[in-house]
Structures are given as C-alpha cells and as structure tokens.
Amino acid sequence: MNLDKTEPTAVPAAIELIGVSKSFGPVKANSDIHLRVAKGAIHGIVGENGAGKSTLMSILYGFYQADSGEIRVNGQPVRIRDSQEAIRLGIGMVHQHFMLVENFTVLENVLLGAEGGALLGKGKAEARAKLAELAREHGLEVDPDALISDLPVGAQQRVEILKALTRGAEILILDEPTGVLTPDEADQLFEVLRQLRAEGKTVLIITHKLREIMAITDAVSVMRQGRMVGTVRTAETSPEQLAEMMVGRRVLLKVEKGPANPGPAALTVENLTLRDGAGVERLKNVSLTVRRGEIVGIAGVAGNGQSELLEAIAGLRRPTSGRILLDGTPIPHDPRALREMRLAHIPEDRHKMGLVLKFETRENSILGYHLDHRYGGALFDRAAIEAECQSQMEAYDVRPPNSRLKTANFSGGNQQKIVLAREFERGPHALLIGQPTRGVDIGAIEFIHRRIIEMRDAGKAILLVSVELDEIRSLSDRVLVMFDGRIVGERSPEADERELGLLMAGVTGAGERGAA
Amino acid sequence: MSQPAARLPLWVDFGLIPLLNLVAAFAVAGLVVALIGENPLDVARIILYGAFGYGEGVGFTLFYATNFIFTGLAVAVAFHAGLFNIGGEGQAYIGGLGVALVALGLDPYLPWWLLAPLAVIGAALFGALWAWIPAVLQAKRGSHIVITTIMFNFIAASLMAWLLVDVLNPGAGSMSPGTRFFDAEAVPPRLSEILAPFGVDLGGSPANLALVAAVLAALGVWLLLWRTRLGYEIRALGHNSSAAAYAGVPIARVIIIAMLISGALAGMMALNPVLGDQGRLLLEFPGGAGFVGIAVALMGRSHPLGVIFAALLFGMLYQGGSELAFEKPSISRDMLILIQGLVILFSGALENLFRPALARIFAPRAA
Ligand SMILES: Nc1ncnc2c1ncn2[C@@H]1O[C@H](COP(=O)(O)OP(=O)(O)OP(=O)(O)O)[C@@H](O)[C@H]1O
Ligand SMILES: [Mg+2]
Secondary structure: OOOOOOOOOOOOOOEEEEEEEEEEOOEEEEEEEEEEEOOOOEEEEEEOOOOOHHHHHHHHOOOOOOOEEEEEEOOEEEOOOOHHHHHHOOEEEEOOOOOOOOOOEHHHHHHOOOOOOOOHHHHHHHHHHHHHHHHHHHOOOOOOOOEHHHOOHHHHHHHHHHHHHHOOOOEEEEEOOOOOOOHHHHHHHHHHHHHHHHOOOEEEEEOOOHHHHHHHOOEEEEEEOOEEEEEEEHHHOOHHHHHHHHHOOOOOOOOOOOOOOOOOEEEEEEEEEEEOOOOOEEEEEEEEEEEOOEEEEEEOOOOOOHHHHHHHHOOOOOOOEEEEEEOOEEOOOOHHHHHHOOEEEEOOOHHHHHOOOOOEHHHHOOOOOOOOHHHEOOOEOHHHHHHHHHHHHHHOOOOOOOOOOEHHHOOHHHHHHHHHHHHHOOOOOEEEEEOOOOOOOHHHHHHHHHHHHHHHHOOOEEEEEOOOHHHHHHHOOEEEEEEOOEEEEEEOOOOOHHHHHHHHOOOOOOOOOOOO | OOOOOOOOOHHHHHHHHHHHHHHHHHHHHHHHHHHOOOOHHHHHHHHHHHHHHOHHHHHHHHHHHHHHHHHHHHHHHHHHOOOOOOOHHHHHHHHHHHHHHHHHHHOOOOOHHHHHHHHHHHHHHHHHHHHHHHHHHHHHHOOOHHHHHHHHHHHHHHHHHHHHHHHOOOOOOOOOOEOOOOOHHHOOOEHHHHHHHHOOOOOOOOOEOHHHHHHHHHHHHHHHHHHOHHHHHHHHHHHOHHHHHHOOOOHHHHHHHHHHHHHHHHHHOOHHHHHHHHOOOEOOOOOOHHHHHHHHHHHOOOOHHHHHHHHHHHHHHHHHHHHHHHHOOOOOHHHHHHHHHHHHHHHHHOOOOOHHHHHHHHHHHOO
16 A cells, blocks of 8 residues: 555645445445545546445535544544535535536526525626636636536536535535546546646546546545555556556556458448438438448547437438448338347447336346347246346346346446447347447456457457547547548548547548548 | 435335325324314224224225226326326226226126126226327327326216216116116126125125226236336336337337226226126216326335225225214315325325435445
C-alpha cells in the first residue's frame, strides 16, 4: 500500500474517511475504507464494476448511511443523513444519470429545491445573476432560458455542475461523468474542472477511462471488491500499474489481434436513406459491406446517424429507401425473423433496449429468443431456461452468478456481459454491436474485446459502432466515418488519429484514400 | 449507475407494508368515526362480525369478493402490459349482456351445468368486445386507453339502459328495469345449497359457483403471466416497450390481446350477480365493482394471489359495511365509502408511505 502518508497534516483534508463500511445484505459494498482527499485537488477513483465506488460516493452525498466508520469534512467529524445535509456541508454531486427536469428551463432547474420562498420572482432574479457570474468565472456557458430537453448532453451536464455550484459546493463529486460525452465535450468538462481546482475547490471523479485519470487527476485511489487497495499520486503511476491494482493481475490495455481473413460479403447496405418521425433525414444514401471474418467499425461523434443505421439493419426502424441484404437476400423488417436469420444485435443502450431491468436475469437471458421451442411448449420449460442462463453466466463470468436476481441489481459491466452472452452464445452469422464497453471496467473491456475478436476469427461478419475512437481503431479491420447521416470516408484503423478526427467533424477532402 | 433503491425482504414487501397501510387507513377511519361520536372499536367489531361472524355474512363477503376478484384481475393483467384499464365497469356491464343473451336464448333447453359454460363464454366474449375498440385505438392510433375506456363506461351505461328499458324488458309488472327471470333450472346452485349437506351454513347468501370460476381465473392469470410466452411478452412490454420491440414482440398485437384478456375477465364478473344471484339482468348491476377492481389490483400488487386477498378485504368492507349501516343508523353509507376511500388512499396512492422507514430498518440485513 502506497498511501500518501507524507501529506502535510496542517491543512485538514477536504474529505477524510476512516474505516467506512457498508453492506447490502451479504454483499460488502464497502469494507473498512480509508481515504484522504486533499483540498484543492482533483482526486480520481477507479475500480472494477461493482467495486463499490458509487456506493462510497452515495455515502458521502447522504444517499446511504455507512454501517460504521467516520466521515470528516474539512477536519470536522460529520454525520451526513441526507443530501440536504451534504449540500450544507458544501458537497455537490453530479450523477451519472442526470437528475434534471426535462421540460424545465436551465434556470428553473437550478432553482429547483432552492426556490427561496413561495414566490419565484426574487429567487429567480438572484439565480439568474448567480448563473451569469458562475458562467463568467468558470466558462460554464449555458443559456439560462433554454429548455433542458433542447440541450446536448454536455450542456446538460454543465447545468448539473452549475446546480451544485449555486448551492455553494466546495467539493464536487462526479460519477462517471464522461460516459455519455463526446470527446470534445469531455475536454470542455476537464477544462471546467481544472478551473474549479484553480479556485481551491475539490473534485472527486469516478471514471473507467484511465486516460482521463492520467490527464486530469492529481491523485488516484483504487478500489477492488469493496476495499481500498491504495492511493497513488498520478504523476508517479501509469495506466498499466493502475490496471493491475484494479484487477489484481496484469491487464492487456491493447487488443491483440491477428490480421483478418475476410470471406464473402455477408451484410450489404445499399443506398439506405431514413427519415425520422419528424421528417428529418437521419441516414443519407448510406452504402457499406461487411464481409465474413472482418470487423467494420463506424467512427463518428454520437448522433450522426450511427444509432439509426444499427436500428435500421436490426429491423427496428423502417428505411425510407434503399436495401439491406443479409447473405444476398433482402432482410425483413422484423427483429424476430432477423434473429432466425442469425443476425445478432447488441444495442447501444442496454438499459433502454437490451434488457428488461425488472426481469429476473434468467428471463433476460432469453429475451428475443423466448419463442424458441427449446424453452418449452405451451408453457415455458423452466429447467431449460435456467440451464440456458446458467451456461451463459458461466461462459461470460457474470457476477454474482445468480439467475434469479433482477438484472437491475447487477453492476453495469455485468449487465453488459448478460447481453453479450445472450447474443454471442447462439452462433450468429452476423453481428451488430453498439457501444460494447460503455460504462464497463477495464478487466471486462479486455474480456469483451477478446470475445469480439474471437467471433471475427470464427468467420462472423461484425459491424461495430462506438463513440470511443480508441475502441474502433483497436478492434476494426476497416473504419468508416459517419458524419451528418453520411459515410464520409473509409480509412484503415492505423490512420492518423487527427485525420480521423477531422473526418468525424465533417472536414472532408484532405488525404482521401481508398473507397467504401 | 446504482440508484438508492433498497430491496426489502419479500415478507416485508408483500406482508408488512400492505398491513401497515391498512392499519393506517383504519386508524384514520377510526378517528373520523370517533369524531361523529361513535366508538371505533364498536364499529370495527360490527364490521368484522358482519363479514365473518356468521355463515350468511361469510357468504355475502365471498359474494362481493367474487366480483372484485374478476375486476381486480382485469385491471392487473392490463397493468402488467403497462395499460391502465379504467373500463372494467363498462366491460362487466356488457359482459352481463353476454350472460343474459345466452341464458335468455337457451334456458328453455339446457340444464344449468350446460348453460353455465356457455354463459362464461358469453360473458368473456362480450367483455372482451367492449375492451377491443379502446385497445385497437390505443395500439394503432395512440388514443390514450384511460380516456377511451372511461368513455366506453358511459357508452355501456347508456346502451344498457336503452336495452333494459326498451328492448329486453318484459314489460308487465316489472318494477326495476331488467330482463325477465331466467328459468330456475338454468341457474346454477348457490354455495349455500352445495355446502349445506356438509354442515356449512351460509344462510340465504348469494355466493355461488362464480367464486370457483374466479379462483380458477386467478390461477389462469398467474399461469399466463409467469409461465407462458404471451405473458412474458405482456410483462416485457409493460416494463420496457423499447426492449420489447427489440425482442421482436409485436407491440400492437400484444396491447390488443392483453386488453381483450382484461376485458374478458371484467366481463366474467357478470356471472356472479346475473347468473348466480339475481337470475336476471338488472339495470346498473355492476354497482361500481369495476372501479373497486382498480383498488384491488393496486393493493394486490397486480399479483393474482394479492388480488384474491385484496378482493376478500373489500368484500369484507362491503358486507361488514352494510351490516354497520343497518345497526348504526348514525353511520351512513357515505361513511363506508369514506373508509373504502381511505383504504384505497393508503394502499394505492400512499403506498410508499412506510417504505423509506422500513427500508432503513430492513435493507441492511436484506437478502
Ligand atoms: N441498493 C443496493 N442493493 C443491493 N446491492 C447493491 C445496491 N447498490 C449496490 N449494490 C451492490 O454493491 C456492490 C457495489 O456497487 P457499486 O454500485 O458501488 O459499484 P461501482 O463500483 O459503482 O460499479 P460500476 O463501475 O459498475 O458503476 C455491487 O456488488 C452491487 O451489486
Ligand atoms: Mg457506479
């Protein structure tokens, strides 16, 4: 353990946790956690899915009460019974899933819970002035009168931060803040965090992306299975060392894959155009081919038509024109028939689409395949379903391997494994894979990436969509770049990152090579 | 990603919480009773005695409960599909028409045990029919099912008033608008007659074989929801419609089927009063049972077993309440409606009143 004992004790730590423990039934989410977060620092927290990071932050923010242990804020022992108390102590939190009222304006959201009287007029004027001031100081520009639902996610997150700051937060907790951001938005967020640090505020940030840890934090704490493994100074560590501390073994941060052995075309998209309900063209004349035994990656900033493309191929959206062929035959607009044609689909958003979170996991293990005669006749054959789920959980090391647990109660990485196991284990011929590692820890990322490569090497045709350029580059055999509903270019995965970045931003013309 | 949604042990979730909600409802009701100068304990005793104290009372309690099991199941099935079927009242009313048409048409020819199964089909078919149009409007047009089913309650009421006053009314000497009496041979025996040889005395209570049908229906709903593919699709749709679409569930079709089942269950409620009790179709026979079904489903957590228990509770309130109104003239019918309202309020709207406190007590040790 290399806890930084050398920290000068004259200045009390912004936050100090002494022996904090918290259990959920038999699960020890946090056991005997010791943590010191220096004032005016950006402090990272990393750890595998289910390591207890969110639980620890929820204890700090008063969502949960620790079973035992002591919390000190600025040297003072405190009891944080609820989030009101946390706010009084100057602790603010930005949740991974924003807690904003969609049809309220920015100003109304900032005001919510701090109205300052029955009539809104005075509070509103004050909040407006405060917002303007904060925006000036921190570069947190948002239009106070814009509706939340009209704002991009990056701006919504800024509103969350503003909300915390207007309530006087001196310590800001961010739980996986970059999971939903574009690289650009993430950079802007980091700029804001650095600004806050410069003013002496303390930031606690949870992320699975070691690159971000290295880029922005001063110190980083590693958790594993509910315990604090250690805290190190960022300058004195490396991603490899952090990964090893997290997982307890060496982790391959780089994907190992041999050259592709592409066969005949399996999935062909011809001149696909798609207009959404509002009449906006989301896909504009998209054509592409995925051959057996290759991974075609689609790079692009979120919202440039990738989701629509995946959903159109998966039979969930009806294209306006164009054709989609699977092994030479036009596909039906029917997810069920497509599954029978052995097209598997890992949806981008596992909560929204890939899983029914309130189902028991064994029920989710057959979602989409529930009509299969293997699972019974008029009534379900429950033993068969149970066996199916057990074998999936075993093959994908889902933890805990409890088929009757509601899927909502698994950690993010394990939920993703549940989806992957269901779709991969049925021997598909072609795979649509959207954001396979969103919110997933590095150990699981390594595992998932390895499985995807294995599928490729087994001769499957794979279309991969991810907003993580690194992921696209390390997995794909060919990279297509999407911008504004079009495929604006094809590059090799070794192409210059800057060049890909420009293409993703819609700058075409420079250095055109190869054709789609 | 983890939200602070504490899980509680099952017995707390399905036993203690409903019980506490009930106790709270009765405590407030007791307060009101005390305010009008009656002794709440006295009142409680009369209600309990009226409902369970003697054979005939039990029979009446079971009779009312039968209605509520059917309408509660109807609401519960729709709930599982994410639909709020407010139309149980109208569906039951039209279901009564189905029962009556079968009975009026066939009672000269068939004994009760041949007629009853046909009446079940008639009730289910007509109830389903009345749910079908709102279902199609929801599935294909997106017209909100709450609005359309409410409107269909009114349409059912007008239609039936017309039919019972002007069309099916035998005319001569009939005081209340309704059809003629069915042939006595066509009416199934009451539970009191069936159980009398075994020394069980249910007095002159109207409880009849529809109770058996209701319990079988509950079993059927349980099988449907948790053991069949259709039930799986209904629940997937109710929890997460995008995931259901992803899984290839034909959404419009499942919405319609779920509503047809719901309407059929509501329609079958008519078997109890129409065929089993009065032996004729009377104006306004559902008497609000369709609405009580909403409370029953809420309280029973949309689980068939929960629905049966909740239906018994409401049956008790109905029967014990009538007894109370009889014994204590100072307590009017409105008072009973108030008590029922409080039960609905505490177990439906304020369902989560005690949850946070209990979560604090039980969650840390929860499995
Ligand atoms: N409300 C709860 N009830 C029961 N178990 C819970 C609850 N919340 C969390 N857990 C369990 O506690 C452990 C720690 O969960 P936590 O959400 O803190 O992990 P995490 O480190 O934030 O993971 P991730 O990286 O996936 O977000 C997990 O095993 C989880 O299943
Ligand atoms: Mg978390």
